[in-house]
Amino acid sequence: MAEFFDTNRSRRLPWRDRPQAVKLLQSLADPDRTFDAVVVGEYERATSRRIRR
Template sequence: MHDYDAFSTWIGRDTPKARKGTSRRAPEGLRFAFYGRASTVEHQDPATSEGWQREAAEHLVAGHGRIVASYFDVGSSRRLPWRHRPQAAELLAALADSDRGFDAIVVGEYERAFAADQFQRMASLFRRHDIQIWLP
């Protein structure tokens, strides 16, 4: 997926990468990374849980962009920090990549993603990487 420089798009030439400080928003809207979680295999069907959380996330972003990446943890407690959940840790690592391929993170259900004050503690990290967080 390409990033677009507004001026180049306006004159009809695509550029492979936007200049630093310009929006990475593609013409079709924001590119979202979906994050969801199922606590245990014994108490939840991971496929069903991922399905309804993803559906909620898709409904939330409809008309604003599309989900281009998916990160879904199974068996990790929400009390664990994101850096200790395999898929959440992978998502956090992707934030530092300027070619990460997404502009925002969408969560299917707040309580599946965050516990206690986790969101408040992570907000500055998301801001530092110019990432929007969309919550239901």
């Protein structure tokens, strides 16, 4: 398990400007990462774009 939290960072910032988001993206490319899935507690926290249903 791994946790990635960008505290005190606006979700309006692009992922490249959020240090923990960058670490998450880098970890996804690593075949030896310590996790198998990504869980987002609130999709609003992951992206500022609206998700269409």
